[in-house]
Amino acid sequence: MNDKEQTLSIIKPDAVERNLQDEIKQEFIGKGFEIIKEKKIHISKEEAEKFYKVHESKPFYNDLCAYLSSGPIVVMNLQRKNAVIENRKLMGATNPKDAEDGTLRKKYGISIDKNSVHGSDSVENAKIELDFFFND
Ligand code: UDP
Numbered sequence: 001m002n003d004k005e006q007t008l009s010i011i012k013p014d015a016v017e018r019n020l021q022d023e024i025k026q027e028f029i030g031k032g033f034e035i036i037k038e039k040k041i042h043i044s045k046e047e048a049e050k051f052y053k054v055h056e057s058k059p060f061y062n063d064l065c066a067y068l069s070s071g072p073i074v075v076m077n078l079q080r081k082n083a084v085i086e087n088r089k090l091m092g093a094t095n096p097k098d099a100e101d102g103t104l105r106k107k108y109g110i111s112i113d114k115n116s117v118h119g120s121d122s123v124e125n126a127k128i129e130l131d132f133f134f135n136d
């Protein structure tokens with residue numbers, strides 16, 4: 001039985017800008033994730049708005065979408081057992097200040113908005129988000 005799961009990870013503009021993508025990819029590989037698809041892209045504000053539509057009513061929505069479209073990002077399809085939850089654990093808390101030692105956001109995050117990585121928060125959303133970026 002194949003019990004592997006897939007999730008979407010994004011290395012956000014603040015991390016790509018600091019050329020951290022290879023180091024962050026090694027962190028995923030070290031935790032048993034396979035990077036089965038990846039691409040470096042620069043999305044438009046409109047695409048970011050579509051991607052983050054779930055946050056439409058939040059006060060930070062506009063800045064968040066402006067930020068995600070402000071520079072290149074690396075989007076990846078990560079696979080392993082319990083990929084969604086294991087990726088969320090490896091990422092750490094949304095605010096790097098609250099993130100535990102050893103997590104990606106603690107190591108690389110600058111602030112709550114520039115927190116270096118995105119990860120799907122459920123298996124259902126992982127499918128939707130993977131389809132958003134890898135629909136070919
Ligand atoms: N965010 C922000 N201000 C906030 C809360 C969130 O700028 O007060 C940003 C942050 O970059 C976060 C993203 O919005 O990663 C999506 O928020 P969510 O609550 O889904 O956090 P995540 O799932 O990324 O941990």
Ligand code: MG
Pocket residue numbers: 119121
């Ligand atoms: Mg989220």
